[in-house]
Amino acid sequence: xxxxxxxxxxxxxxxxxxxxxxxxxxxGHTALYWYRQSLGQGPEFLIYFQxxxxxxxxxxxxxxxxxxxxEGSVSTLKIQRTERGDSAVYLCASSSEGQGVIxxxxxxxxxxxxxx
Amino acid sequence: xxQVTQSPEAxxxxxxxxxxxxxxxxxxxxxxxxxxxxxxxxxxxxLFTLYSAGEEKEKERLKATLTKKESFLHxxxxxxxxxxxxxxxxxxxxxxDKLIFGTGTRLQVFP
Numbered sequence: 361x362x363x364x365x366x367x368x369x370x371x372x373x374x375x376x377x378x379x380x381x382x383x384x385x386x387x388g389h390t391a392l393y394w395y396r397q398s399l400g401q402g403p404e405f406l407i408y409f410q411x412x413x414x415x416x417x418x419x420x421x422x423x424x425x426x427x428x429x430x431e432g433s434v435s436t437l438k439i440q441r442t443e444r445g446d447s448a449v450y451l452c453a454s455s456s457e458g459q460g461v462i463x464x465x466x467x468x469x470x471x472x473x474x475x476x
Numbered sequence: 477x478x479q480v481t482q483s484p485e486a487x488x489x490x491x492x493x494x495x496x497x498x499x500x501x502x503x504x505x506x507x508x509x510x511x512x513x514x515x516x517x518x519x520x521x522x523l524f525t526l527y528s529a530g531e532e533k534e535k536e537r538l539k540a541t542l543t544k545k546e547s548f549l550h551x552x553x554x555x556x557x558x559x560x561x562x563x564x565x566x567x568x569x570x571x572x573d574k575l576i577f578g579t580g581t582r583l584q585v586f587p
């Protein structure tokens with residue numbers, strides 16, 4: 361596709377439920393990022409993939425959060441036992457690599473997660 | 477630890493009133509400073525990348541500059557459609573390619 365696509369755009373779930381958020385990056389982009397953004401704040405880093413592997417998962421807040429990218433393209437962010445504090449906009453971004461340099465990241469529209 | 481601080485938090489301008497937004501950063505080794513624009517309910521939209529002190533980039537009414545400690549986003553003769561949140565991010569430490577973002581500057585331009 362032309363840009364980064366995230367689905368669903370909105371998700372309302374009950375506390376304690378499991379949710380999956382999907383990201384379809386720009387075709388050919390090897391790097392994929394997940395961020396979380398709360399109202400009035402900048403994006404907060406969660407995890408970064410280079411190809412199929414998680415190159416940096418230092419931003420995942422706890423073991424309820426997990427992300428995969430099995431074929432090096434689409435990624436899924438999984439949240440178990442959701443809590444009200446998980447409510448935020450989850451942003452996905454992708455970037456390409458040229459001559460060993462990772463270039464700028466392009467973002468999707470985000471998934472607004474509300475835990476009630 | 478890599479850190480980004482943006483100021484002011486909010487800025488109100490009259491149409492045509494030029495101003496600058498500041499992004500101060502602390503990184504172990506800068507491998508890119510990025511400016512994004514974010515409209516309400518949307519994802520950040522890429523504007524500029526700067527890599528070394530002294531570098532400048534321009535796009536329409538926007539001009540980004542970089543020193544060893546900070547970056548400025550200059551807005552010349554802004555229009556109401558320039559109203560948005562402007563985010564600054566850095567890619568620093570050599571052991572990761574993650575971007576560290578500031579909290580943004582909310583710009584409102586009134587006609």
